[in-house]
Amino acid sequence: MPALPEGLVLKGVSVEPRGRSIVAARVFQPGEIIATFNSPSIAIPDSPHLSTTCSGCLLPATPGSDPPSASQPARAVRACTGCRTVAYCSPACQRLDWATGGHKAECKIFKRVRAEGHDFLPTPVRALVQVLLRPEMGAAMGELEGHVDKFRRKSDKLWADMELQAMAALHYLGRETNAKSLAEAIEILCKSQVNSFNRLDEDIEQTGLFMNPALAMVNHSCIPNAFVQFVGRKAVLHAYQEIGKDEEIEISYIVPDVQKLPDSHTPDPLSSNESLNATVEEIYSWCSNPLLGLSESDKRKQLHRRWAACKPLRDSRTSAYAIEPLPRVLAEASIHFGEQGNFAYSLCISSFLATNVDPYKAAAPFAPQRVKGLLMIAKLLANTAPANPDASTGSSKALTSTKSLRGVISEALGKMDQATMCQILLELVVYHAPAAHSKEWSVFREAKELLGDLEALQGRETEEALVKAFMRNPNGAEEKLFFEQAIIGPLRELSAFCINILDSEFGS
Known part of the structure; x- marks a missing residue:
């Protein structure tokens, strides 16, 4: 079971109609930080941006401002000398990703990818590779729901794509592709799709994938009382309005903040037109x-x-x-x-x-x-x-x-x-x-x-x-x-x- 940050309590079990929920252990005021989610997690840029984004701090290369500004410094990135695929803006970021971001294990995987004539792995395949290479990540995802049967019934094409992604990951890992390994890989892909977040940063127009099993247990609401912001490799959960002790914490999986509060008195022109x-x-x-x-x-x-x-x-x-x-x-x-x-x-x-x-x-x-x-x-x-x-x-x-x-x-x-x-x-x-x-x-x-x-x-x-x-x-x-x-x-x-x-x- 993933460990929850202080201030959060897990209620319920996964077999209940609504499943498990995360509730507040104390009162949180509007704007207050409820919790910060670090590891075990996957935080990666979209694969097409690997060569222009630092895989350590997850910030893109930038020429900086003119004149130079402390708030908008120039940032150059250089490719990893091992795989020539991911890039870093500093030795510190490279050490960070090597130690905690999973690149130590995946570097040789990217070498194989390049040897076969490809620039990178698709983002979902890379996430799957990281889970398979990191035992702590796989263990933390163990109790998450993947709804595999729903994915299988949803679309033949979708299921076929997932099978191809699973086979690609197993191939580059050098692991045997059999019924058991394929089923395990597909289940991880399903869990990743259900429980991961689009790491959207509108300021720099970059997206990526963020996966933290503890954060994934926070339920969705169309009218949430909290929202998530991504800061480097961390996800920070903020209270959007006052949240009472033992009140369930809910976020929107679609957007990072609230569009309309339940007590809003603003007339809705669409409701009757x-x-x-x-x-x-x-x-x-x-x-x-x-x-x-x-x-x-x-x-x-x-x-x-x-x-x-x-x-x-x-x-x-x-x-x-x-x-x-x-x-x-x-x-x-x-x-x-x-x-x-x-x-x-x-x-x-x-x-x-x-x-x-x-x-x-x-x-x-x-x-x-x-x-x-x-x-x-x-x-x-x-x-x-x-x-x-x-x-x-x-x-x-x-x-x-x-x-x-x-x-x-x-x-x-x-x-x-x-x-x-x-x-x-x-x-x-x-x-x-x-x-x-x-x-x-x-x-x-x-x-x-x-x-x-x-x-x-x-x-x-x-x-x-x-x-x-x-x-x-x-x-x-x-x-x-x-x-x-x-x-x-x-x-x-x-x-x-x-x-x-x-x-x-x-x-x-």
């Missing part, structure tokens, strides 16, 4: 595809098409801006303008997401996407120049051309204390990032670095004192008023330009 449901079903898949890699012209065409397709969501009687794929379209538009150097437009859309979308998609202020959104706004504020005295100005009636719209936004920005806004947002990122992920998160490190640069500026002693007072006592009457005037009001003012921007750029 069949037409809107049909629209979402029709446009969701193609409107959610990333625009990365498209030409500038094709990106604009896609944004024009997607903005039009989302019109029913925009026009619904109950606000549906938090219903996908509309948030994705807004985010892609913000990225597009940022890439074009139009930081003011990107800032307005990001402000709209922060005030009108994210609080409904993820209610907790420490939700990872909300923390990342605050950092994005802070960086955009730093990149928006003061108002241009030559820019055109005017009232909302003048929002008929791109030039006049830019002028009005520029005028609005010129009246805002962008430095103070930026400092408050960075303070909030630093405060919430450990609960959202960890202090090892690149978002936390970048915010700390930017905050240090901002605090070094001269002549801001009064503003800095007000920011620090708010962070010490955010519920004080004066502090609340300061926050409303310094952040909430300006963000709402900027977000009010969002729909006009998108209509002017991508409307009919």
